Amino acid sequence: MTVQFDRIALIGIGLIGSSIAHDIRRLGLAKEVVIATRSADTLKRAEELQLGDRYTTSSAEAVKDADLVIVSVPVGASESVAKEIAGSLKPGAIVTDVGSTKASVIAQMQPHMPPHVHFIPGHPLAGTEKSGPDAGFPGLFEGRWCIFTPVAGTDATALKTLRQFWEAFGSKVDEMDAEHHDKVLAIVSHLPHIIAYNIVGTADDLEAVTESEVIKYSASGFRDFTRLAASDPTMWRDVCLHNKDAILEMLARFSEDLAYLQRAIRWGEGDKIFDLFTRTRSIRRSIIQAGQDVDAPDFGRPHPLEKNT
Ligand code: NAP
Numbered sequence: 001m002t003v004q005f006d007r008i009a010l011i012g013i014g015l016i017g018s019s020i021a022h023d024i025r026r027l028g029l030a031k032e033v034v035i036a037t038r039s040a041d042t043l044k045r046a047e048e049l050q051l052g053d054r055y056t057t058s059s060a061e062a063v064k065d066a067d068l069v070i071v072s073v074p075v076g077a078s079e080s081v082a083k084e085i086a087g088s089l090k091p092g093a094i095v096t097d098v099g100s101t102k103a104s105v106i107a108q109m110q111p112h113m114p115p116h117v118h119f120i121p122g123h124p125l126a127g128t129e130k131s132g133p134d135a136g137f138p139g140l141f142e143g144r145w146c147i148f149t150p151v152a153g154t155d156a157t158a159l160k161t162l163r164q165f166w167e168a169f170g171s172k173v174d175e176m177d178a179e180h181h182d183k184v185l186a187i188v189s190h191l192p193h194i195i196a197y198n199i200v201g202t203a204d205d206l207e208a209v210t211e212s213e214v215i216k217y218s219a220s221g222f223r224d225f226t227r228l229a230a231s232d233p234t235m236w237r238d239v240c241l242h243n244k245d246a247i248l249e250m251l252a253r254f255s256e257d258l259a260y261l262q263r264a265i266r267w268g269e270g271d272k273i274f275d276l277f278t279r280t281r282s283i284r285r286s287i288i289q290a291g292q293d294v295d296a297p298d299f300g301r302p303h304p305l306e307k308n309t
Contacts, residue, residue, distance in 0.1 A: 009070070120158060194240070
């Protein structure tokens with residue numbers, strides 16, 4: 001059975017908030033959607049895109065009488081939003097978020113949540129490198145995971161309701177504790193982004209080649225890193241600062257493994273290099289088998305002559 005809320009408040013209406021808004025409308029999951037964002041420009045754009053029914057720059061105003069509140073702001077802004085909405089939350093409301101780090105969001109938000117609301121931290125593992133209200137689209141969460149990291153004593157009925165909400169989007173829901181989430185995400189998401197930012201930054205530092213060869217020959221591999229490295233700087237700065245311990249642990253392991261590869265290259269140890277590259281190739285196959293990507297070569301990019309075959 002699909003859930004329906006009388007009023008949903010969306011705090012933050014960028015890529016994730018607006019994608020949620022599209023799906024709520026598409027699936028009829030709320031009688032009324034109230035949108036709040038801090039800047040008048042973003043609010044105006046959300047209104048032009050008709051993402052909700054009412055619009056305000058006041059988060060406190062938006063959450064009044066809302067049954068479900070979804071906070072979709074950079075993780076570093078979680079505490080200020082929690083403080084702003086705390087006094088206006090309706091008894092029995094479910095308050096959730098979509099932040100990419102979880103222990104920090106819980107530490108920032110939970111102390112401000114009144115006892116009469118159900119605070120359930122969440123994280124949909126779906127997104128793109130774009131940001132802002134124009135970046136959202138219906139179906140972003142279809143077939144993707146949404147992880148809840150419930151705190152002790154979370155009401156089972158509220159948890160079930162929120163699960164049904166994400167499942168209505170076509171998401172698969174998992175639960176784990178926040179520390180575990182932060183470790184897992186450090187390796188599957190945070191480290192790849194940091195490596196991408198770093199490699200693109202390194203290329204940019206090589207000023208002699210940047211303006212010509214790096215761009216011209218980017219299809220050799222470099223451009224696949226540039227997609228991740230084009231992600232929102234505010235969001236990713238906050239992820240780095242708010243999942244510091246897990247990221248530093250993964251970076252330490254990464255550096256050790258890189259040193260191993262570096263040594264194998266220096267000493268011409270082809271077997272070691274070949275074994276590693278064979279192991280990693282099978283990971284790609286597992287991702288396709290798990291339905292987390294398509295089996296098209298070059299990430300499904302169109303190639304001009306293929307159209308004629
Ligand atoms: P986004 O497109 O940049 O939108 C950010 C929204 O938060 C905007 O409405 C913005 O308001 C508001 N905001 C920014 N700074 C704020 C602050 N200091 N105080 C209050 N509001 C602020 O971001 P997004 O990609 O939707 O990401 C939102 C959350 O989702 C983040 O926590 C991120 O970690 C998480 N997430 C992102 C992805 C992804 O791929 N992008 C995937 C999963 C989860 P104004 O425009 O009005 O300033």
